[in-house]
Each structure stands twice: as structure tokens, then as C-alpha cells.
Amino acid sequence: MFGGPQLNYPTVDISLPLHPLLYHLNRKLTPSEVSFYLLTASLRITFFPKLQLKPVLTVSDKILDLPLEKQDLFRVSELFTVKDLFDARVHLGHKKGCRHRLMEPYLYESSLDYDIIDLDKTTEHLRRALNVTAQTAYGGGIILFISRRRQFCHLVENTAEECGEYAHTRYWQGGLFTNAHVQYGPGVRLPDLVVFLSTLNNVFQQHVAVRDAGKMNIPTVGVVDSNCNPSLLTYPVPGNDDSPVAVELYCRLFKTTINRAKDKRKQMDNKHDILLKSIK
């Protein structure tokens, strides 16, 4: 649609109004997708009338859509290389006995029963995750870092504080997302993105927040080790979540992307303010 990556299958280059459901899409639509979109238009208008409102493109909308128009606006792919991931021991997984069935596509091989995660897949997933984080931060969204590992609790909280976002590395009370109006007070705003530095809790079960974020339609980014379940996460990142080096790398990457995105946003706002002032 707006200059995405080169694709092998036939695509249609028509300009459709930006649909909220397609904001996460950064590629062109195939003809079947376009026909499906047009055919279901009547159904969508009947059942979800509010979603059909064509967004009025104001200046702030143009600022918000900038990352969707340009490929890798925040230069996230420059932040790390495969060698960096290897040096940070991101490829090391758990033993064969701990392996989760759904993690098998992300594993490269297992030597001496120790699983090794495919770093090419990790780079692709990590770039996508960092892009999403950057776009959320650019749009002024709330990002919540979750990790229940006691070793990295202090590190994660420091990371969140330094990039001006939020962290939760403590005991998860039952209804923090699902019962938010009672827990926090009426009119609270829930996070727009949840980043898991480790998806497991202290008893090696999946963290409750993964399921609760899914229930509340909050997109999730999560570092999944070979013993984790990646199915409920929107943007899983296969990688090691046990080594301090690896977790420090992730924290550094997320902090840099968020800071970059916020600086870019401030820059764009200032530019538009200057433009408006010069017009007046």
C-alpha cells in the first residue's frame, strides 16, 4: 500500500481507508484479502458501525501514521546483530525434557540434549517486537514491563524508570487487568503494550498476565525460552530468559527503542508547532 517490502505473490495497489484492525499490518494486501474486505463491508457496517467511521486526517494523525508509512523509521535493525545475540547467550535453551511442543519451530537443533534457539528467527521476531514497541511509544502509549524473576527485578524496574514507562516485577494480584476499575479506581487507563522479559512465574507456570492481557485485548511482546508457551503472545521473541547477559541485552534494546521513539515524537511535534506558528 505505502511502499512495503517486495513480495512474491500478486498484490493489489489500491488505497483503502486505514482500518484500525490493519494498523499492525506493514505489507500490501493480496487480491483475496481485498475482495474479502470489500465483501464483508456490508456485514461490518451492520454489526460494527463505529469502526466504519473514516478517520478525519488531521496533523496529529499524519504524525501518528508516519511509522506505518516508512519502513523501519526508528532504525531498529541497526541496534543489534546476530553476533551480539550470540555473545549474550540468547541462543541457549533448556534441556530436551523441559522443551515445550510449541517452541519446536523456533529451535535450530539440540546438541547433547541442550536446545539451541535459531538466532535468525530470533532477529526477525525481535525486530518486529522492537518496531511495535517503538510505534506504541511514539504514539504515547503506556508500556508495562513484567518479569517475575527475582534476579532481574531491580534491573527491569530501573529500565522502566529510565525510559519513563511502567514495571511490575512483584506478586501479581488477581484482577489487576480484569478488575481494574475496582483495583485502581474508576477511569484508569490500562497499558497499551505489555512486554514480558520472562513469561514464567516463580513456580514455572505461565504468568497470569499473559492470559489477562489477552482477555483485555492488550498486545503482548514476550521473550519465550524453550520451556515457555508462545501461543498467547502477540509478538513472541524466542530467546534465553535465564542468563543475566541476555536479560541486560533485552533491557538495553527496549530502553533504546523507547527513548528513540519518544525523541522522534517530540521532534515531529516541535516541527509541526513551528510550522503552525510560521503559518500564523
Next chain:
Amino acid sequence: MLMSDSSAAVSPQICGTPALRRKNLGAAGPEKFTAEFIQKQVEEFEIGKRHLANMMGEDPENFTQEDIDRSIAYLFPSGLFEKRARPLMKVRLSADLCFPPCEAVQWGPDGRPFHFLFYTGKQYYYSLMHDLYGRVLKVEKHQDQLRAKGLFPTEPKQIALGTSRWLTKEELEARLVEPISSQDYECFIQLLERLVAMPCCSLEQQFVMSHRQQLEAQSMHQVVPPLQKDDAGVDFSTAEGRRKTSRGSVVVRDCGAGRLTVNGQDYLHYFPVLQDREQLMFPLQFCGLLGRFDLDCSVSGGGRSSQAGALRLAISRALLSFLPQSEGEAMRQAGLLTPDPRVRERKKPGQEGARRKFTWKKR
């Protein structure tokens, strides 16, 4: 960001039913107030104050809170006994009533919370734990640096903790303005103990002492009777004591004779029983001043044993003015200066005495 409709939705709802949109007002906690709301209320109060001043025919500029109270009491006379139920026109921004600090809304106009640990639920407690752990790590890093340079102290300077105690759970709750469970409090104290147990903990002395309460020495509460001089130049002091229903007072003179007069009689006549005389002598024997003082006692009420006890307390108190503070502390620890709180317990109906029940008959 995904919303085309930006009015008061918690999360991006793809589809919704009226049941979801209905807010469960009963389940929400106490109402929270934004800073703008409080500001607006304060402005309205100022305008109302000026109106009231005009109504009363007084100067709006110099209308104080006392004038407001007086005017309201005049315009709305109330016969209610409870002062807090009467009509009131006041703005109280402290933790007293109207807008206590914990009820203020925790997020800004764009919905972003102010505190980075807001989503944990207990932001102040966890931020305190985070801060404390950061300090523990700092001290460890400092210790490692000293060890690397070879300057690790063999006799490290410890923080003086003798005269203070840790804050109680209630005091901590009052400080953090949010409730804490007992497990949370124990974790907090454990982490503090861990910090204090480290060799180089003197780096964080100020932080540790800010979480400790100084213990007041009990001896500082003791009131020492003043040492007076009579016409003959002899030092004397007066004190009173009581036990059960007896009230006694004693004048201790520094003569050096060792005479004892009780109610005008010699003590041997007044207290024929040895036990009572021992009670009188015990304070002097404890301080080793048996033959030094002249005692002039007067006592009334109670029986012989309680009169002796009352006089014992009076003598100990009077002796305080002749002794240094350390000896006085020794007397306090011996229990000589503590008034005996035991009094006769009343008889209850349905029982024969205070505790004795009537004889229980099986049939």
C-alpha cells in the same frame, strides 16, 4: 491509539454489549478527586466567602475563617450537640477530612499514571523496597571495590542501633499512606536487617536511622522532688506515696540520726510487726544509707501492710533528691519507684466475691 472513539474506554474494545459499558459503581472504591476538581472547589469556596462577607456587611478582603464560622453560626443556628454535625464552611486540604492525599487521582489528564510502579497496586511500598534494594547493591559494590584495592576494613564501623527500634507496622503504614500486610512488613524488616549486617553499612547510616524510632529512657520520666534547706541548714525533701487506699507522705532530713517517726509515734510502736518495719527500711538498706537520715512520716487509710507500702514508695521518691542519677536508675530497676497498681477488685453480682462463684450443685 487504536481508538476512533476516544471517550472513556479502558481498552481497545472490538465489540461491546451494554452490560460491558455499564460501570459497576458499587464495586468501585472511594471516589477519587483530580487536582483540577480540588482547584475548582477551592475557587468556588473563595467566591462563596466573598458573597458571605457581603451578606454580613463586612469587608470581603479581610474575611478570616473565624468570621466565616461566626457568620455561619449566625445564619444557620443549630441545636445539635455533635460539633462535627453542625453546618460548616471550610476547605481542609490536609489528611484530616475533605481531600486526603491518598484519595487524589494517581494519573494525569492523558491517563498516564505518575508513578512508574503504579500498576503493582502498592506503589509506595514497592518503590521503598526498590530503593532499599538499590542501596544494598550500592554497599555491596563499594565493598567489592575496597576488596579489589585491598582496603577492606578489618574492624568495620557499624551503625549504632542500641538506643532505637525499627518502625512498627502502623508507623510505616502512616508514612506510606497505604495499607501493608504483615508479610510485606516482615520482608521490609528482613531487608533492612540484611543492609545493617553488611560491614560497610555506615554509607547508608542516614537512611537506616530515618527508619528507626529512638527509644526514650524510662528514667527520664522520673520526677525528682526538689532538695530544700530548712532554717537550721539541714537538707530535707518531701514526697508522697500510696498503696491500695493508704496515702502517706514523708519528710527525709539529712541529720545523721536514723530516727523514724510515724504519725507522731515511734515506728516501733506504730508498726509492731517486723514485716512492716522491713518494708520501711528497704529503700535505705538498698542504697546503703541506713543511719544517715531522719524520717518524719504521716499516713492514713488502709491497713498496716498497705500503709507500710505507701510509706516505702514515699521514702524511695524522697531519697531520689539525695542520690545521683545512676543510683536512682538502680532503684527504678529494683522496682522501688513503681507504684503498686493492685487494688481491691469489686464483687460481681451472681458471684459470692470478686472471683469466687457460688457452690455448684449437680442436682
